[in-house]
Amino acid sequence: MRRRLFAANWKMHHGPGAARSFLGTFLEQYARRTDRDVWFFPPAISFTTVLDLVRGRPDLGAGVQNVHWEPKGAFTGEISVPMLVEAGANGAIVGHSERRHGFGETDEESGNKARALLAAGLVPVFCVGEKLEEREAGETWAVVRRQLNVLDGLPTRQLAQLVVAYEPVWAIGTGRNATPADAAEVHRSIRGWFEKQGVNPDDVTVPYGGSVNLRNGADLLAEPEIDGVLVGGASLDPTGWAQLISLR
Ligand code: PEP
Numbered sequence: 001m002r003r004r005l006f007a008a009n010w011k012m013h014h015g016p017g018a019a020r021s022f023l024g025t026f027l028e029q030y031a032r033r034t035d036r037d038v039w040f041f042p043p044a045i046s047f048t049t050v051l052d053l054v055r056g057r058p059d060l061g062a063g064v065q066n067v068h069w070e071p072k073g074a075f076t077g078e079i080s081v082p083m084l085v086e087a088g089a090n091g092a093i094v095g096h097s098e099r100r101h102g103f104g105e106t107d108e109e110s111g112n113k114a115r116a117l118l119a120a121g122l123v124p125v126f127c128v129g130e131k132l133e134e135r136e137a138g139e140t141w142a143v144v145r146r147q148l149n150v151l152d153g154l155p156t157r158q159l160a161q162l163v164v165a166y167e168p169v170w171a172i173g174t175g176r177n178a179t180p181a182d183a184a185e186v187h188r189s190i191r192g193w194f195e196k197q198g199v200n201p202d203d204v205t206v207p208y209g210g211s212v213n214l215r216n217g218a219d220l221l222a223e224p225e226i227d228g229v230l231v232g233g234a235s236l237d238p239t240g241w242a243q244l245i246s247l248r
Helices: 016-029 044-054 081-087 097-102 107-119 132-136 140-149 180-196 217-222 238-244
Strands: 004-009 036-041 060-064 091-094 123-128 163-166 228-231
Touching: 004 163, 016 044, 016 238, 036 091, 044 060, 044 081, 081 107, 091 107, 107 123, 107 140, 123 140, 132 140, 140 180, 163 180, 180 217, 217 228, 228 238
Parallel strands: 004 036, 004 228, 036 060, 060 091, 091 123, 123 163
Antiparallel strands: none
16 A cells, blocks of 8 residues: 655744644654654754654654755755755755745746755655646646656656655635546656656555635545645644644
């Protein structure tokens, strides 16, 4: 059975004090479950606070929301992969739609970030997904395939370490989620892309993201193609998050 990943993307919420208070409540309410991992992606300034608090719980992990592909240099405002390794991160979110469409991150840049993380043995949570007009034009798979193609040619042992989060752009932060069946169709195609690269499709973790909450989470997680969830808004409250990651 594929392992499940529940990932909390806090976006620009929860500084170090709020992160400490969140974890205090959360850890009281969520006991380890061996069939799933729970990773937090706080703002970079709160990362070490979170990591210190989850240390000792093998099911919990932490990463950052963005990373640069160069190991060091004059890149004001950026964080490098060697810094993440030194700090003990599990990985980083790469290619989130807010980075792609809000900050102009290109497919190629997302690919460079994923390659740098994989080369260092960290896990990219690599986000792919189409905009509403692309879905309506029947271009969903063409867009997702184009976003994946920047990973073409990576060694299979590295590709198998990837987490690919299918996050339709029109579903993120909008309250409108993909149906389990719609998501499953894309998840199957994503696994097919990996199979063509020579990777066992069951080695690749493919969570869904986009307005997941306590109301729709159980139905989405009941879909066998969905290996967990990447959650923004509904991951900000410790009690709600502990309940959401306990579904199914
Ligand atoms: C996200 O930030 O990746 C996300 C899915 O956000 P939300 O759950 O708020 O839609």
